[in-house]
Amino acid sequence: MVSVVVDYLRHIESDCVVNNVGELADYIPELAAVDPDRFAVSVAVHDGHVYSIGDSSLEFTIQSISKALTYALALSLRGVETVDAHIGVEPSGEAFNEISVDARTRNPKNPMINAGAITAAALLLAPGDEDGTTDVGDVDEAFRTILDFYSGCAGRRLSLDDAVYRSETASGSRNRAIAYMLESYGVMPADPEDAVDLYFRQCSVRVTTDDLAVIGSTLANGGINPRTGRRMLDQVVVRRVLSVMTTCGMYDGAGDWVTSVGLPAKSGVGGGILAVLPGQLGIGVYSPRLDEHGNSVRGVRACRHLSADLGLHMFNVARESRVTIRSTYDGHELEVGTDRSTVEQVYLRAHRDRIRVLELQGDLTFSGTESVVRRVESIRADSEVIIVELRRVGIIDEVSRRMLIGLRRSLREDGKEWVIVDPDGILVGMDRRSRERLPANPSEAAITSTMAEAVEVAEDVLLKQAANRG
Numbered sequence: 032m033v034s035v036v037v038d039y040l041r042h043i044e045s046d047c048v049v050n051n052v053g054e055l056a057d058y059i060p061e062l063a064a065v066d067p068d069r070f071a072v073s074v075a076v077h078d079g080h081v082y083s084i085g086d087s088s089l090e091f092t093i094q095s096i097s098k099a100l101t102y103a104l105a106l107s108l109r110g111v112e113t114v115d116a117h118i119g120v121e122p123s124g125e126a127f128n129e130i131s132v133d134a135r136t137r138n139p140k141n142p143m144i145n146a147g148a149i150t151a152a153a154l155l156l157a158p159g160d161e162d163g164t165t166d167v168g169d170v171d172e173a174f175r176t177i178l179d180f181y182s183g184c185a186g187r188r189l190s191l192d193d194a195v196y197r198s199e200t201a202s203g204s205r206n207r208a209i210a211y212m213l214e215s216y217g218v219m220p221a222d223p224e225d226a227v228d229l230y231f232r233q234c235s236v237r238v239t240t241d242d243l244a245v246i247g248s249t250l251a252n253g254g255i256n257p258r259t260g261r262r263m264l265d266q267v268v269v270r271r272v273l274s275v276m277t278t279c280g281m282y283d284g285a286g287d288w289v290t291s292v293g294l295p296a297k298s299g300v301g302g303g304i305l306a307v308l309p310g311q312l313g314i315g316v317y318s319p320r321l322d323e324h325g326n327s328v329r330g331v332r333a334c335r336h337l338s339a340d341l342g343l344h345m346f347n348v349a350r351e352s353r354v355t356i357r358s359t360y361d362g363h364e365l366e367v368g369t370d371r372s373t374v375e376q377v378y379l380r381a382h383r384d385r386i387r388v389l390e391l392q393g394d395l396t397f398s399g400t401e402s403v404v405r406r407v408e409s410i411r412a413d414s415e416v417i418i419v420e421l422r423r424v425g426i427i428d429e430v431s432r433r434m435l436i437g438l439r440r441s442l443r444e445d446g447k448e449w450v451i452v453d454p455d456g457i458l459v460g461m462d463r464r465s466r467e468r469l470p471a472n473p474s475e476a477a478i479t480s481t482m483a484e485a486v487e488v489a490e491d492v493l494l495k496q497a498a499n500r501g
């Protein structure tokens with residue numbers, strides 16, 4: 032059985048893969064030689080469950096996405112004050128590798144352009160506190176710290192792509208120029224050669240879209256990796272990193288990105304994009320053809336789709352969307368109707384656990400509905416009828432409506448039934464559409480206004496199945 036969420040991602044894939052616009056990064060041979068047609072999308076939801084389609088286990092280099100992570104690490108190890116004394120937080124509106132700094136402070140304008148990213152790496156190399164507790168050491172040690180941190184956020188051991196690292200080093204004149212310029216201004220906190228070396232290594236870490244999605248969900252989750260339960264970052268640091276990703280993450284296309292996609296994100300010339308919906312989910316996308324800004328063409332398109340189709344823009348305001356499943360129980364907690372015959376009552380009492388009830392609350396948007404769909408999928412094998420109670424649900428957005436319809440279809444294909452308790456008719460769209468297909472048989476009338484009616488329908492289904500079995 033294919034999850035309705037994966038179905039959605041496939042739909043996005045089929046729309047994106049027909050697009051062959053854009054060019055591979057060609058400043059090093061390794062990037063110029065990748066297969067331009069590869070494509071993958073992964074979405075990691077609040078508990079770390081990952082949905083993916085396409086080449087989601089294909090590794091590529093993280094490149095500039097590393098800037099957000101190393102900035103986070105520098106904030107954690109050096110403290111916000113120290114980092115702020117070296118790197119600004121203003122969007123530059125310039126190309127990522129522009130050789131420019133703030134006119135007054137001479138500091139790099141933000142950590143997402145190369146000057147700021149090289150400085151963040153340099154801060155890891157600078158001597159730590161007087162007591163030495165935050166000393167990271169030389170480039171090898173600092174890189175080990177970086178790799179441990181990235182791996183902890185991804186929930187698996189990541190590794191360095193040696194060939195890419197060597198090529199970055201061999202062709203890195205511009206980044207060296209930036210580092211030396213910063214040194215000449217007196218704002219480079221470490222040896223410029225060491226700083227760029229560390230920066231080249233961090234750019235050459237291999238990741239998959241599944242990794243990016245889990246890293247994103249670690250940020251979405253306030254710094255705790257939802258798969259491992261390990262705290263990787265402080266909430267204050269996460270807030271800072273997501274803010275800077277929002278204003279400066281997508282190279283010089285940031286304004287358009289915030290307006291149309293509305294997710295803090297960072298892209299890399301390797302073709303990856305990491306996006307985050309705070310409090311809810313992380314997204315990883317890969318496709319190596321790039322637009323004029325250096326962002327993955329299909330990746331941007333996929334993110335636009337995800338945001339629009341799944342209602343993910345961070346400024347979509349939903350009430351109480353976090354706790355969607357209020358309670359779940361089986362039919363033992365429900366009274367058996369007394370107007371049944373004694374034989375029926377005995378049968379129903381013995382089979383009440385085949386009825387499951389999910390009571391929902393809040394507004395139903397993608398993330399909450401996704402958890403409902405997954406819960407139903409996990410209990411479907413052990414139930415015949417699932418009652419979903421919507422009495423406390425305020426509104427239901429279009430994607431949730433469609434997900435519920437998809438879920439119902441797949442339950443029916445499996446010979447299962449479900450009943451929706453919807454006293455206020457919030458599922459009207461679905462109601463109207465589905466009623467047309469409903470036979471007159473009351474046991475198939477899947478939408479009721481009270482729980483008592485729903486239980487009756489569920490009991491009818493159980494009794495009918497018993498009768499059919501003879």
Ligand code: GLU
Pocket residue numbers: 093094095096127128145199206231234298299300301325
């Ligand atoms: N290693 C690349 C550079 O600094 C990364 C560029 C990017 O992904 O934007 O030139």
